Amino acid sequence: MNLRRLKYFVKIVDIGSLTQAAEVLHIAQPALSQQVATLENELDQQLLIRTKRGVTPTEAGKILYSHARTILRQCEQAQTAVINAGQALAGQVSIGLAPGTAASSLTMPLLQTVREQFPDVLVYLHENSGASLNEKVMNGQLDMAVLYDRSPVAGITSIPLMKEELYLVGASTCPGQTIDLTAVAEMNLFLPRDYSAVRKRVDEAFSLRRLSARIIGEIESIATLTAAVSSGMGATVLPESAARALVSSTNAWMARITSPTLNLPLSLNISATQPMSPSALAVKNILLSLLNNSVNEDRELMLVS
Known part of the structure; x- marks a missing residue:
């Protein structure tokens, strides 16, 4: 194997078409097909399944794709580190x-701090579900991810940040500062x-109490969820930071769920196998510092109130 063939293979899988990949790579399609054939011969495995709609990786191809992305990313990081030796951080x-994580409110301070300290570093922010983020961290598409994670994930190193309690958020009649889980089960939920x-945490709590959630809609987008809750059709369950953000922008209320109280651990996840670039390490330290300051400020406010 060589790096050029691995680069070609990753591009083919990303695009899902030999023809389109050849155009992007500025190489003739027969030559690109020959590179794939050589790679398959070297590994003694079929890597791609060719159909009229394009190409998809075989199981062996999926394994190679994951390793190839890691190898190419490490080579890129090594090249950048050597080029930038003794120079300002960049990349x-x-x-x-x-x-809905507590880190969402820190995006602007993070961008501003990185801009001030490392003007040549470009920060890319990607919002998605926790499972998807862990996968992207493992295959090298993301340097790090902030998410609610309750169980260890192979290939991931989790740095615990804080625990957040879950709150019921609604716009109809407010039940008070707290609400029993049994009462939550009687409400329409998004x-x-x-x-x-x-x-998962809500389903687990309902199951343990032998309750059933009355779910009237499944919504991922915070903007759509805000509109749905504001309509009064139903309530939702959110971590405290997300609940406060939603309440501050609408006429909604929030009530702490009790009997039992529910919480989720927030963590910063990084790859357990791939080294971080100097720029990524610098940004990670800034993010941890901002999160730590945010947690301390919240604790001081709680003591004052």
């Missing part, structure tokens, strides 16, 4: 954010899909 740093950490 792109990619960060994943699960919707919740995320079942792969969400919030949804």
Whole structure:
């Protein structure tokens, strides 16, 4: 194997078409097909399935794709590190954010701080579900991700940040500062899909109490969820930071769920196998500092109130 063939293979899988990949790579399609054939011969495995609609990777191809992305990313990081030796940090740093996390409110301070300290570093922010973010961290598409994570994930190193309690958020009659889980089960709810950490925690709590959630809609987008809750058709369950953000922008209320109280651990996840670039390490330290300051400020406000 060589790096050029791996680069070709990754591009083919990303695009899903030999013809289009050849155009992007500025190489004749027969020559590109020959490179794939050589790679398959070297590994003694079929890597791609060719159909009229394009190409898809075989199981062996999926394994190679994951390793190839890691190898190419490490080579790129090595080249950048050597070129920038003794110079100011530069390059792109990619960060994943699960919707509704406490880190969402820190995006602007993060961008501003990075801009001030490392003007040649470009921060890329990607919002998606927690499971998707972990996968992207493992295959090298993201340098790090902030998400609610309750169980260890192979290939991921999790840095615990804080725990957030879950709140019921609605716009109809306010039940008070707290609400029993039994009462929550009697309300119409808008919740995320079942792969969400919030949804898993809610489903688990209902199951343990032998309750059933009355779900009238599954919504991932915070903007859409805000509109749905504001309509008064139903309530939702959110971590405290997301609940406060929604309440501050609408006429909604928030009530802490009790009997039992529910919480989720927020973590910063990085790859357990891939080294971070100097730029990524610098941005990670800034993000951790901002999160730490935010947590301390929240604690001081709680003591004052």
